[in-house]
Amino acid sequence: MITPAAPDLADSLFPSAREEAPRANQPTAVPQTEHPAYRLAFQDDDFLLREELRPVRFQLELLKPELLLAEAGITSTFVFYGSARIPSPEQADGVLAAARTPREKLVAERLVAKSGYYTVARELARLSSCADRGQGEPCLTVCSGGGPSMMEAANRGAWDEGAPSLGLNIVLPHEQVPNAYVTPGLSFQFHYFALRKMHFLLRAKAVAVFPGGFGTFDEFFELLTLVQTGKVAPLPILLYGREFWTRVVNFEALAEEGVISPRDLELFRFVETAEEGWEMVKAWYSSGPLDD
Template sequence: MTDPVPPERIFPSSKVDAEAAKHIPSSPQTEDPAYKLAFQDNEFLLREDLRPVRFQLELLKPELLLDEQKIGSTFVFYGSARVPEPAKADALLAAAQTDKQRLIAERLKAKSRYYDVARELARIASRVDRDDEGRRHFVVCSGGGPSFMEAANRGACDEGVDSIGLNIVLPHEQLPNPYVTPSLSFQFHYFALRKMHFLLRARAVAVFPGGFGTFDEMFELLTLIQTGKVRPLPILLYGREFWNRVVNFEALVEEGVISERDLDLITWCETAEEGWATVCRYYEEDHRLRVAS
């Protein structure tokens, strides 16, 4: 006589009960929203009191799905959503009608070359092999939008590998760029949780010219490292001419509000090869995460 094998569980799963709930006969009681299963009641989940639950859901959903797809670490790309790719920059300049519009179009065209840099850097990062446990490292991760974000996902797509897009609901209509892997395309309600997911698996970050959103993401990361809340990692800052024009880093040191060594958190880069060499050098010295060069 063989030993009995107990069942894995004795309660039905939520999926089983959700399916059973579809076949409940209609009555005044069953038609009232109060009778809905709590996890299927959207109106209930959207109540103000349920905000902590929504926070937890937005934290857990991407984390669980990324784990299931064996995403070990990411290479995060930050940058503007407004800089056109080089092929479209000339059209933007041609459409300018005033001196101010022409000036802005010229500046955007000058920055458009970094679209190709971001795309190439993403291509290089996407060539890293899986580790012994089948996990992928330096998986390209962007905000999922246009411009430099699109360039990053496009570079991974060029190599035939998956990449991540972390989109967010905004008042104006927006869609993920077409190069984000559909099963790794996430949409967020909370900016804070979106920014957390950018960094939970990040092992390198490339920052391209950008506006308020890029500033927010970059300076939050610098603050987290400066204050010891996260371990240091390579931060590649592309477009030295742009950044030195819009942020006076040296003045922050001279004013005494940051230290000289805080500037060492940033590595200035101009090419994809230069950026990848920086990442490889960092982890060769660090030994906590090997990189294929």
């Protein structure tokens, strides 16, 4: 008579999906098992990608980063928004050399003039990151869109410090490879912009917004709307590049026209240097915890 092993009271009576899935992939070959209807639902890509399954895909895209970030102990982030087109100082000469027409040369010169913000973003990320969180220094985990330019600068600053950083990439018609400075285990890819933007802010303790285009505007103004309407608690919002932002957006006019309150202009602060921005963040949390 075989004596069963003593049960672990924490064990489930049922086999896990991980245990059963391999067996489900090796059925006896008969017409019924070879039909797609026989596949386990969670292993059936054709089923999961149906239009009717969009709510399930929303849930999965919210849940996967949520679980992995919780397991990694990431609770407080410093989010960086900004252009994917501003060159790093190392790329500046190449951008100028590639310009051919007078129009292209003018645009190239303006982009190169903004390359200093790459350096600022990199330094701000370095200042706010900690490789060893046991030293008692206040620090945050850098989070970017995972792409090039200002996003790369943010992840690179954390990398300079030997600290981990997040990259929240998005599937686009033209491939966007994660930049080399994102921590591999914290590099995520999204199909839905809405879920990606939610993850930007779920753990955000501060946000730095650098000059950028439609994507940066979208993220920045959605953040302002969420804070303005009380859907998100106030937090430090650093707007880098007063000259750029006041040229492309007349914030004062919005208040003068009555479509926003004058108090809404206090939701963000113009800054220029990494040190200035980091001091603002630390001052904001001077009466409470800042680090993870």
